[in-house]
Amino acid sequence: MNNIMDISRDELLLKLQGNLSEKRYNHVLRVETKAIQLATRWGISLEKASIAALLHDYAKEVSDEIFLQIIDNKKMDPELKKWNNGIWHGVVGAEIVKDDLNIYDEDILNSIREHTIGNIYMCKLSQIIYIADYIEDGRDFPGVELVRELSFEDLSKSIYLKSKQLIRHLSEQDKKIYPDTVITYNNWRN
């Protein structure tokens, strides 16, 4: 991991254990396993898949105050401030990863930014992290098996399915829907 990251995988794992609850740390390891399987299937760098997976929730337990501060300091879209950890830990989390770990690989940073909300276009790595986070072996919800199988047959279709089920899940639970989630849904339909 020399080119992409200053520290070794083991050092990164130690850092993650410090930042995350045990439950989340184990989720992150399962996302890595799944991301490496998908990267093998779809022919992209296993090293980048591993790093992006390990980092996707790097900022998940950062406090709201810090996120709000970074949004201001980095002059990010002020609209972001109306949202919450669910959105910030990806979009703003990528900035934290950049500053904490000196990682500047834009495919990896985009994978972190987009892993919850997706995007109109996503590089293959980002597609894989988006899906791996959703179907890692610890996930258990109606329909997960279908997305799991589909992700090895038709990656685009599995992305569409995640975005669709996400919208249905959020509306069922009367939760706010981040508009970009709908843009992802609209654009991966075909």
Added chain:
Amino acid sequence: MNNIMDISRDELLLKLQGNLSEKRYNHVLRVETKAIQLATRWGISLEKASIAALLHDYAKEVSDEIFLQIIDNKKMDPELKKWNNGIWHGVVGAEIVKDDLNIYDEDILNSIREHTIGNIYMCKLSQIIYIADYIEDGRDFPGVELVRELSFEDLSKSIYLKSKQLIRHLSEQDKKIYPDTVITYNNWRN
């Protein structure tokens, strides 16, 4: 209807019969009935409720070519061109009503613009048309009775319910979701 419209209600009905299929014409009359009930309940002008209801689908059977032409001619947001009759007949339809009928009452025009997708804020008239279109007596879908009752008790909540069910319905059917529909949903949640 002298102040708002140059023609009488009977002349407008004749015009609608010329523009719309019989089925849609009858739907429009049922929306008018419901809108007048709701306007009575919520204390707004019955006359405006009647006119807005009668006009809400005025452009529903206009051809795509005409809509696309108007979007260009009136310099409307070019993004609109990526959509379809379902969006155009409201947003662009209001322009057609303005030009065909010399109606400039912005509450009525906004009611036409917003009757499918809603908006962050809607005047009471627009709220009523948004709901009347959804629950007129010809509508029959799971949950319609609940929205019908709610619209006389808590108009905001009934608006939220329509936007929520619309998003669920569109995603169930794998149909594109107009982003403003989600903005409506997010903003009428409370």
